[in-house]
Amino acid sequence: MKCEAMVKKRSFLRLPTSHFRFRALNFRQFSGLLIPPIVTALVIAIQWAGVLQLFGWAAFDQFMRLRPLEPMDPRIVVVTVDEPDIRNVGQWPIPDAVLADLVTIIDQQQPVAIGLDIYRDLPVQPGHQQLLEVYQTVPNLIGVEKVVSDGSTATIAPPPELKEKGRVGSIDLVLDADGRIRRGLLSLQPEDNQTVLSLGAKLALMYLYQHGITPTVTDNGNVQLGEGLFIRFSGNDGGYVRADAGGYQVLLNYRGPQENFQTISMTDVLEGRSDPDLFSDRIVLIGPIAHSLNDLFFTPYSGTLTRQGDRMAGVVIHANLTSQIISAALDGRPQFQVWSHGMELFWILIWSGIGTALGWTYRLGWGALLSLVVGGGSLTLELQVAFLEGWWIPLVPPIIAFTTSGIAIAGYIANWEHQERQMVMTLFGRHVTPQIAEMIWQSRDELIARGQLTGQKMIATVLFADLKGFSTIAETMAADALMCWLNEYMNGMADIVLDHNGIVDKLIGDAVMAVFGVPIPRTSSEEIAQDAIAAVSCAVAMGEKLKLLNSQWQLEGKPTVSMRVGIATGEVVTGSLGSSQRMDYTTLGDSVNIAARLESYDKSFGDGVCRILINQQTHEQVSYQCLTEYIGSIHLKGRTQPINVYQINNP
Structure with a gap:
């Protein structure tokens, strides 16, 4: 019997609760706070040059007529x-x-x-x-x-x-x-x-x-x-x-x-x-x-x-x-009064700050446009009421500061979000589905710091898959034919990983490394179990895919192969690794090493198209859905302590 291939997929539109916490200000966000004083200074300079005088008079006239x-x-x-x-x-x-x-x-x-x-x-x-x-x-x-x-x-x-x-x-x-x-x-x-x-x-x-x-x-x-x-x-x-x-x-x-x-x-x-x-x-x-x-x-x-x-x-x-x-x-009928220049400056700065806050909150889009319209209307109404009480408070400079600041901060945020999105998509775009990539983007504030994804510990399930006898096949095939044959295999395996909501961490030669449960930390036991089940189901599906490829290759006169899969659940560290010129998202830790050793363990052991070995933690998560066989307490290469190893019964 084989493990259930259908796994309940995650809801990628549900963001972690922590996403709605106030975002800590990084340097780029902090520099956005400079927009209100800069815009205020520009508006004051334009006003002092007399550019806004006609518009200010027009606003006065409109208040008078209303x-x-x-x-x-x-x-x-x-x-x-x-x-x-x-x-x-x-x-x-x-x-x-x-x-x-x-x-x-x-x-x-x-x-x-x-x-x-x-x-x-x-x-x-x-x-x-x-x-x-x-x-x-x-x-x-x-x-x-x-x-x-x-x-x-x-x-x-x-x-x-x-x-x-x-x-x-x-x-x-x-x-x-x-x-x-x-x-x-x-x-x-x-x-x-x-x-x-x-x-x-x-x-x-x-x-x-x-x-x-x-x-x-x-x-x-x-x-x-x-x-x-x-x-x-x-x-x-x-x-x-x-x-x-x-x-x-x-x-x-x-x-x-x-x-x-x-x-x-x-x-x-x-x-x-x-x-x-x-x-x-x-x-x-x-x-x-x-x-x-x-x-x-x-x-x-x-x-x-x-x-x-x-x-x-x-x-x-x-x-x-x-x-x-x-x-x-x-x-006692009111005479028109005006504010001092200091008060006008402060008033313009206040509305520049309000525009910045609204632009920060709603960003670009209909929400931003509506907020600017409502904010501008509120300002106009306030000044009309003040006008009725005998105060002529200039409308045009704060309106310009309000609108300019809102547009400026929205554009500023859009620019650095574009840079962050580029970084996130560069790290993940080749390895995950668009849905997961979007989920990563939505949760970027929990992942991004100082221009890279910081290392964080989490529980995940790691899968290593490798072809049996690939070196012998590589010796007998021409280079272009080998590359074409291997690409067919890799494309099929990568698609299956993505279909099971995993990420393709590495493709090295004929080896595939996939991880389930990253980069967004899985905090509940149910989520951790889902990742383990998804990894085992993915391995089973990879075996089924290889059967289909073997049938196709046999008809085309190409070599047929079998594969070995090692799966381990446990603590890992994830983050971006590399230099400023080249950076990749990767997963490190003991569970990665265990999965790799399980895949390469006793290459003569096991038969069939796909041998799947799992560790004790994975077995605990999937045993109620899959038929497994206890192999024994084994010393894996490079480890001093033995681990319990199980095999998935996968015909």
């Missing part, structure tokens, strides 16, 4: 001058008489202040004398001037009569490089060193004065108004890089577009179609919104970089600044 619109400010009314108003008047500039009538009607309701956002440096007849009288009789009327000349517009003087009384505000606006207005001026200082308040600040201070609030300057040079602290803009706040910070600038916290303010047309006011208390105790701004007058500007509400939407009239921008000042002082 923010829920606030309710109208009931303290401000805007009297608009649109195309129908100009047609009704019949000319532009509007005659002084019309402006005088308009201001007079508004003043009758006793507003706190009236801001006339229309240039009047020169008379526009008819009615100039009437307007001069209004200048004298309406003490809360504020005129405008343009203090700073730019590439398209020169300075424009205010009405002299209002200038003498100190009732003038500047309507200069600060445009960013993309043509949008995100900053407002509280004051500026022209060449004559006389500070000029902006129109919005002038009107707001008049309103706050009625509530007993006057400005004070803090120790660090900022302005305190009631509950509001107005932090002076510096050239590198938020997403800005080396911006012009001239004058007293603040980041504009828009209340909203024109729809967020109560408006009425000039014609409706002149023709008495306004509520009788519309202007009472309020700030009134008068200004053009007609497209033909081109007093329109791009703001964060004007769409994206590639799709520009409606522009905002200058008078509405001044209304926003006025509302911002009053709301901060009386209501």
Whole structure:
């Protein structure tokens, strides 16, 4: 009778529990931790070069558009001058008489202040004398001037009569490089060193004065108004890089577009179609919104970089600044604040580290992509919430650091994993099945250290097989015929070893060395028994294969042979052996020597195509499945102590 040839195969998809332990950091893994500071430094350098400024502004604008619109400010009314108003008047500039009538009607309701956002440096007849009288009789009327000349517009003087009384505000606006207005001026200082308040600040201070609030300057040079602290803009706040910070600038916290303010047309006011208390105790701004007058500007509400939407009239921008000042002082409405450069640096480093951690965890693939998307979305949501609370924290630099670090660490890991896979596959690829090779790869952290597979002790079963009378056959056959004949034998035997989940350790001449139970240690008695049974079953199958080959060779007129097999179960040491130029995985130990001695023991002993001798430990594992015969306690060559030897009854 023969040993059962069918052995239950292992599950190669089941990884050892220890695979899920935290991986100890080797040098290459540790060097991956340098990625966050390196990426952070690169991002900071790119940001400082101004490359990210436009994208930072675009993120600011998007946050502004996504923010829920606030309710109208009931303290401000805007009297608009649109195309129908100009047609009704019949000319532009509007005659002084019309402006005088308009201001007079508004003043009758006793507003706190009236801001006339229309240039009047020169008379526009008819009615100039009437307007001069209004200048004298309406003490809360504020005129405008343009203090700073730019590439398209020169300075424009205010009405002299209002200038003498100190009732003038500047309507200069600060445009960013993309043509949008995100900053407002509280004051500026022209060449004559006389500070000029902006129109919005002038009107707001008049309103706050009625509530007993006057400005004070803090120790660090900022302005305190009631509950509001107005932090002076510096050239590198938020997403800005080396911006012009001239004058007293603040980041504009828009209340909203024109729809967020109560408006009425000039014609409706002149023709008495306004509520009788519309202007009472309020700030009134008068200004053009007609497209033909081109007093329109791009703001964060004007769409994206590639799709520009409606522009905002200058008078509405001044209304926003006025509302911002009053709301901060009386209501505690948040002003935009920014982090220090140190905090921004730390923030970028943190997100670079998060990207590195996610890239380390999920590597390349859909998991990595999903983690980057979720992480980027979480960051955006966090900063949107912060924006609602008045904090402008740059989005683009941490997003770039987060994404770059994730991709960099994933690529870095993929590179050293490729190197490790190459090493593992070089050592095992020729000797094991693809399934075992993949299992070895999955458990590589338990095997690989310092660029090689370290030696480790384990219980395994070793098989040695050799042809009987090969030397005589080699003498009688031509070299090419011998090589072809031997390759047929070796290919058949190697395939059988792999089919039984063993590894081919060596092919030396006509000898085959195979090992069962390596390189992943077998820890349970059931697994060790499976390895021994697999080895004996493999030997039986090798004998059956040799019978088939002999039949084929006999028909082809080639020599026929028999084989000897020695099998030993016991402790072995496995690992990579060799030099940096050539390295192989091998198995060493007393059990290897026993298996080799069993194969070569008494070459005249035994008959049949395949003689199989096993040691005591193998016999203990397979005796319940195989018929064995006790040969005796034998002194094997090179050993001082005898061992019990058994033969597998294999017809």
